[in-house]
Amino acid sequence: MEDIEDLLVVGGAAPAGFRLPITAAVGINQMKKKNNKLEPSSLLQNSSTHQVPGTQTIFLKTFGCSHNQSDSEYMAGQLSAFGYSISDNAEGADLWLINTCTVKSPSQSAMDTLISKCKSAKKPLVVAGCVPQGSRDLKELEGVSVVGVQQIDRVVEVVEETLKGHEVRLLTRKTLPSLDLPKVRKNKFVEILPINVGCLGACTYCKTKHARGHLGSYTVDSLVGRVKSVVDDGVKEIWLSSEDTGAYGRDIGVNLPILLNAIVAALPSNGSTMLRIGMTNPPYILEHLKEIAEILRHPCVYSFLHVPVQSGSDAILTAMNREYTVGEFRKVVDTLTELVPGMQIATDIICGFPGETDEDFAQTVELIKDYKFSQVHISQFYPRPGTPAARMKKVASNIVKKRSRELTSVFESFTPYNGMEGNIERIWITDIATDEIHLVGHTKGYVQVLVIGPESLLGSSVTVKITSVGRWSVFGDVIEILEESRVVTNPSDKKYTSNKENCSPCFNQQDTCACSEEKNPEPCACGSNVCCIDTNDSYTEAGNDQNPQNIPSLLSRRKSSMATVKTEENGKQKVGMRNVGDRDWGVVDTVLVGGIFMSLLTIVSLVLYVGF
Known part of the structure; x- marks a missing residue:
């Protein structure tokens, strides 16, 4: 069926914890026409229409990044608030909810396999995340309910209608979900806090931009309010998450240092809760390096940053449309390493991008050897449908695999933690x-x-x-x-x-x-x-x-x-x-010593009395 726009007026979103009638909010497709006959959707014949809503068990599976993980925690929180049980047991669940990732082919292949298993088991299915948002016409999504990345606050409605046998598609809205939705954290001590969605880049290989869209930032006040709330809940680590942390606030007239300083001011001064800054691309922190370094030195902030370089060749970075040079990446790393004691930087590399020559790859190896990063995420290039890079001339797959193995071997030869013994x-x-x-x-x-x-x-x-x-x-x-x-x-x-x-x-x-x-x-x-x-x-x-x-x-x-x-x-x-x-002396210690002294004095007095 066609994608259904939200039909709500005045802002579009229902208040947190409030469900509107589904027919007023989303489009549903209860029957499918097949061989000139109307039949129920094959996926939904086994739906639990006889059960009371909110009593069923939901199997929730998440693929992809920390932002996806946060979305899943928000969806689990809302479903739990309405009585649904969240389970890791797929076979015993009444409905499957799959939160998908479109970054790499293997992730989407795993999703396809899981969808096929669900269809074979004739379980009601809801697919969320970047795949349905970025690839709405996928054959695998036919007959499946879908909920978009900015519609996670409506997951209860979608689940309830799917359990009734309806196919629901809810994908489009221009406002961000509230940060104050109910949430069930995978780790109760870690809050994954999305600070913005989308990005300002246009990387030729990236499919996520198709799903998450253009940059949309939460306000500083709303994020600081969320930080105070989760600290009161006992959270000990806060991970800032987004598609590009460094781009935060450019759409609302603020920037990342302003946000980070506000968040740090809201953290307990004893260091009981730590802040981890999320992945940031080089272009958007170059102008704020000293401010970022000052924040990374703060005792309540981990001295760690994930800065993807993707390639050590300027020619390949240009083909990727990454909007920075290797020299600018080096400036980011060198500046932060110089200004922040104990600074740790993680990076990403894509091996075998279209047009990558042996010389380009050698420059990448040289970059990794120069810095000996403690963490390097090495990926082979995967052409994502609909991206410019998918139309570029590919490097032979055997060469891509060879380069990936070689770079992995180089990286694994490092011993980044030698010298820490005894610390x-x-x-x-x-x-x-x-x-x-x-x-x-x-x-x-x-x-x-x-x-x-x-x-x-x-x-x-x-x-x-x-x-x-x-x-x-x-x-x-x-x-x-x-x-x-x-x-x-x-x-x-x-x-x-x-x-x-x-x-x-x-x-x-x-x-x-x-x-x-x-x-x-x-x-x-x-x-x-x-x-x-x-x-x-x-x-x-x-x-x-x-x-x-x-x-x-x-x-x-x-x-x-x-x-x-x-x-x-x-x-x-x-x-x-x-x-x-x-050892410190307390009241009990003083009483005991005093008692011993008095006993000795009494004994001496008795001996003297008897002697005389």
Whole structure:
């Protein structure tokens, strides 16, 4: 059927949590004509029309980026608010909801396979995300209900009508969904916050622009309000997400530094909640590099940025219409690395773009070797239907695969975390590793740290001693759980040396932080007289991250002057280390010592009395 425009008046969107009658909001197609006979849509013959709306189970599957993940969390939140159960079990669900990605062919192929399985199982199906939005006439979407990327606040209506046996298409609207919709986070400690949709670019290979459209930014006030709300909910990491974070606000008269400063001002000053800035293309941060660097130095902001370069050849960047040169990309990386201690930058590479020569590829390899990025996302070129690059002369597939393997081999030869052994780092723990043994935390530079400890450590900030390093992450032992009342100091006030990336900021005037190589003391961020010390405490080698079972216990063996301290807070055990000699005296200690003194005095008095 034809795409149905919203028919609502005055702004178009229903208030959050309010459902309009579906017939007044979207178009529906209940019957299909086949062989001159009207028959119910084949997908929907098994629909649960006899069940009360809001009592069914929904299988939700998400493909693609963090923005898609956030959309899925919003859809799950609304469905849950109306009584639906969200499940990972496809077979036992009453309806399937698939949130799709159109960036790469493999993602869309996986979506096609899932749709075929759903049709075979005769389950009601709703397809959301970038594929139906950017490719509305796909054969795979025939007879399927679809909901667009800007229509996620109407998912309850679409699901209810689909369960009744109707085919619904809801794709077009010019306003952004509210940020205050109900939300069920995949990780309750992580809020994925979309700051804008669409972009200002016109990359020749990109299909996402067809789906997400031109740049549309949320206001600074609405985003700051959302940040305050999720912090109150107990969120410990906020990921800013968009198709191009750097372009934020250019459509509403503001810019990214204005937004970031406003958000940082709303975060707790103790560093209990961290901000991660999302992917940004080089053109839109070149004019704000110093302001961005200042924000990345803030103790509540991860010193990490994802800046895609895509190719090390200016000729290929021109063919991609990326609107920057390799030299400008280098300026972004060099400036941030110089101004932000411990800065970590991730990038993306597309191998085998149409017209890429051996010389072009060699320039890409040289760029990656020069910077030895700790994270590089390497993709083979996939022609996306409807894009200019799909019409360009392709590089032979065997050459594309060869170049991808070669670049992967170069990247995997790097050892980016060597030298971190023995460091004392503050990390923020927000997840459980896939091996279900380790907890996952990140340093200020967003280096992944795996530790062993109770699940009560989730959502906490701790100091760890790095015991060993792997290719993709490092391993550490928990030393102390940091109290949320402790205020952190901005490390930008510190004078850094050439070994600055190996230092961690201290957390109060008595703490020290350890560097792996620097021997000469220097002022710490907290103002302590000593920053870099030799750490000779023994620790157990943990092996590498390919064999994560060989991990030391929660706390490594400490010197005899150290004692384990366990306390209870809100029913959760806290483990820390402290010097026995530095123990604070409390009321109980004073009473006990006084009692002992009085007992000794009484005994002496009795002996003297008997003697006389």
